[in-house]
Every structure is written in C-alpha cells, then in structure tokens.
Amino acid sequence: MLKIGVTDNDPYVYVDTTGDYAGIDIDIAREACKRAGIKPQFVDISWNDRDRLLKNGDIDCLWCDYSPNYREDVYCWTEPYLTVTVSVAAKKTSGIKGLTSLDESKTIAVIAGSVSERRLLAGDLGISPDVHVKSYGSAELCKAALVKGYVDCWMADVQSLDRLVAQYPGVYRVFADDVMTVDLGVAFENSYEGEYVKNLNTVLFDMDRDGTIDRIVSNYKAGATADGQRAES
Numbered sequence: 459m460l461k462i463g464v465t466d467n468d469p470y471v472y473v474d475t476t477g478d479y480a481g482i483d484i485d486i487a488r489e490a491c492k493r494a495g496i497k498p499q500f501v502d503i504s505w506n507d508r509d510r511l512l513k514n515g516d517i518d519c520l521w522c523d524y525s526p527n528y529r530e531d532v533y534c535w536t537e538p539y540l541t542v543t544v545s546v547a548a549k550k551t552s553g554i555k556g557l558t559s560l561d562e563s564k565t566i567a568v569i570a571g572s573v574s575e576r577r578l579l580a581g582d583l584g585i586s587p588d589v590h591v592k593s594y595g596s597a598e599l600c601k602a603a604l605v606k607g608y609v610d611c612w613m614a615d616v617q618s619l620d621r622l623v624a625q626y627p628g629v630y631r632v633f634a635d636d637v638m639t640v641d642l643g644v645a646f647e648n649s650y651e652g653e654y655v656k657n658l659n660t661v662l663f664d665m666d667r668d669g670t671i672d673r674i675v676s677n678y679k680a681g682a683t684a685d686g687q688r689a690e691s
Contacts, residue, residue, distance in 0.1 A: 460496045460654060462487055463503045463517035467597045469621050469678040470523040471500075482617070483642075485674045486539065486665070487521050493661040496654070505595060512647045518654065520645040523597075523615070527573045527640055534650040538641035539662040540671060544574060546633045547604070547619040548611035556635050560611070562588035567600040567609040569593070573640050574613045583637060604630075613637065617678065 464471045464479070474480040479500045491498040501517050511517045512533075523542075526535045546566070548554040560566065568575040570593035577583050578591045592609050594600045597618055604612045605626070612619070619632045646655060665671050 459499050460491060461499045461501050461516070461518045462521045463508055463511060463519065464500050464522045465503055465505045465596060467523050467618075469617055482540075482675055482678050483521050483523060485677070486662075486671060489670060489674070490539075490658055490661045490665060493664065494654075494657040496657070512645075518646065523642060524645055525573050525640045526643045526645070528576055529645075531648075533645035533648055534655060535646070536644040536655050536658050536662060538643045539666065540642045540675070541639050542615040542617065542642060543639050544613060544637045545616050545619060545635070546611050546613045546637065547622055547630050548633070549604075549629060550631050552610055554611060554633075556633050557583065557585050557637065560589045561586055562590075564611065565590040565592050565609040567592050567594060567603050567612040569597060569600060569614070570595055574637075577638070578613070615640065617675070620679065 464483070466472055467481075469481055470483040471479065471481040484500065487498055487500075490496075501511075503511055503517065505522075508517075508520055512520065520533075526533070526538065546557060554560065554564070566578065566589060568578060568591060575591065575593050578585065578589075581587050592603065594603060597614060600609075600612050600614065601618075601622055603609045604622075612622070616632060616636070619630075623630050623632060644655075644658060646652075662671075
C-alpha cells in the first residue's frame with residue numbers, strides 16, 4: 459500500500475459531493491497505482507507537517523500539485539508527470555492590467571513555500587519590489603483571501619484560476635501574460651531507496667505517452683464534463 463499525503467487544493471485534490479477524493483492528482487495517482495499494481499491510500503495532512511510525516515513514515519509520498527523546482531535535493535522525486543502554467547487572477551473591476559501594473563498599493567496572494575512565492579520574493583519576475591506578497595497555507599485560503607478582498611490578486615496555476623473564474627462568472631479574469639511554467643512530481647523522503655519511484659516513473663511515462671494524463675487534466679478544465687457529469691468545484 460502506498461500512503462499518499464494530500465491536502466485540499468482544487469482542482470488537484472478535493473473531496474467531492476459523495477465524500478470521496480477527486481481531482482487531477484487523485485485521478486492520475488489512482489490510474490498510475492492501478493497500472494503499477496499498487497494500492498493507494500490517500501491521507502489528508504496538514505501541509506506544514508508534510509516533512510515530519512514523511513520522515514516518520516506516516517505517509518510514503520506527497521502527491522498534491524507539488525513541484526521539484528528549487529527542491530530537487532530536498533526529496534527523492536519521480537520524473538515530472540505534468541507541467542503547469544502559472545498566471546495571476548484579479549477582479550475585472552480592479553483596474554489591474556497585468557503584473558507590470560502592480561504597485562506598492564497592491565497585494566498578491568501565493569501559497570507559502572511555493573515556487574511562485576520564492577520567485578516573487580527573489581524579485582526575478584519583473585514585478586515592482588514594493589508589491590506586497592501575502593502567503594497562505596493552501597490554495598483555498600488564497601482564493602478566499604481574494605474573494606473577501608484581503609488581497610488584490612492571486613498567483614497560481616491556470617487550472618486553479620480558471621476554476622475560480624468559472625465559480626464566480628463575470629467577476630474575475632486571468633491575466634493573458636503567463637508568468638512561468640512549473641513541473642509537478644511525486645516526492646518521497648530524501649533517503650528513500652524502494653521500488654515505488656522506479657515503478658511510478660514507468661507507468662507515468664506510459665500514461666503521458668498514451669494520452670491518459672492529458673485526458674484526466676481536460677476533465678477538470680472549467681466547464682468540462684467527464685462521463686456526462688460536470689466536474690465538481
């Protein structure tokens with residue numbers, strides 16, 4: 459059994475109306491484990507406790523919209539299974555035209571510890587250093603901060619931002635100028651020496667080659683349907 463650490467991060471991981479786990483990463487993980495002959499067990503964790511849980515063996519890996527970028531030596535990673543595009547969303551009435559229009563009066567939300575946060579704080583995205591960066595513990599908290607007006611915009615992958623736009627029709631828009639692309643991988647404890655990484659690499663490669671991963675992602679695009687049912691938000 460593979461104990462997979464996850465946390466709420468729509469559309470990658472969430473609990474659907476039946477109480478079951480759903481999302482892009484959940485579907486990819488289930489199919490990959492099926493092909494590899496592995497039984498997955500999804501374990502809801504506090505994201506801040508992820509490294510402790512990995513080290514203690516409470517979970518075997520992290521599979522939740524997590525990137526090896528800037529963390530290559532922190533974990534034992536599978537090969538990237540997905541590349542996502544990062545952009546920014548804001549209210550249509552905000553007057554914000556793009557990243558370069560942000561100034562010291564604006565606040566941007568990001569997930570704490572994310573690649574977006576790292577690059578914003580490093581000042582290598584061409585954004586004014588006076589822009590306020592507000593870090594939150596999850597994508598849901600970032601979205602809530604934007605909806606409640608605590609921040610002016612939210613930087614995240616376009617899948618998450620598109621779901622926001624679909625959830626609040628006519629209220630938000632995603633900037634046309636994409637910020638960057640980020641790879642996603644499955645993270646194991648750095649000293650891991652088992653067979654799971656090798657086996658997952660094999661089946662994830664096959665899933666990419668035969669179009670399975672693309673089909674799963676397309677099921678969760680805003681407004682998409684899967685087997686006749688609208689994807690849950």
